[in-house]
Amino acid sequence: MEIKEYLQRHPQLKKRIHRFIMHPIKTRPYWWIRLLQPLYIKKxxxxxxxxxxxxxxxxxxxxxxGKYSVVEDFSCLNNAVGNIIIGDYTRIGLHNTIIGPVCIGNHVNLAQGIVISGLNxxxxxxxxxxDQQSVSTSPISIHDDCWIGANAVITAGVTIGRHCVIGAGCVVTKNIPDYCVIAGNPARIIKKFNKKSQTWEKIL
Structure with a gap:
């Protein structure tokens, strides 16, 4: 039986372990857990x-x-409620917040001040x-080769397709298909790549 399954069947034990790992006020791992992070986070x-x-x-x-990926200064990474998986050659820009569950592909570029949260x-x-009620989660998936502009917000449950451009300040609440340019709040598709003509077409 896996550890997670065992703990699900023993909620009191799970609660004690959680208290040992996470500070109840700061809602982050205790310093002694953070010291051990090089042993269990994968780079x-x-x-x-x-x-x-x-x-x-x-x-x-x-x-x-992933390999040759970068998380820049003053960002926050939080996997307390779900996995964070970041691919190869991806750049997480200054002052980004990423709260799992989130999966980000390869060659993805995030500008500054972006919030990507799989938590509600x-x-x-x-x-x-x-603050006394539980939280719910829904995974976010950002596929390969995307560029997300400054101060965008990606909400729980959203999937962004391959080779998409998300404009600065967008609030993305719905899935985006491959090869699209998104702008506005609420975000909408303003361009889409036509594979037949090999051109980017405006969406009126």
Missing amino acids: GKGAIIYHSVRKDLPPFHQFQL HNYIDTSLPI
Whole structure:
């Protein structure tokens, strides 16, 4: 039986382990867990995470950074509620926030100030404060060869297809097919690549 399955069947043990790993107020791993991160986070050849990056990366979910990929200064990586998988030759720009579950492909470029979060706070029960209700997750997938502009927001459950351009300031709440240019808030497709004519066509 896998450890995760065992803990699902023993919620009290799971709760104790969680308390040992995660600070209840700071909602990040304790310092002694962070010291062990080099032993369990996976980085490919030539991958770089700058020292100022906040690594909220407990060991109970995966974090992988592919070869020659970079996470730039003042970003935040949080896999407390889901895996973060980042492919090869991908650049996570300054001051990005990535909260799992998130899968980012190869040759993806993220500009500055982007939020990619597979997490939502539950709010349905009006008898409880929102911060006392559980969270829900829905995976985000960003396929290979995408460029995402500054201050964009990618919401939970969204899939962005291959070779897409997401304009600065977009709020993306719906899936985007391959080979599209997206702009606006709410985000909409303004160009799409026509494989037959081999041209980018405006969407009116």
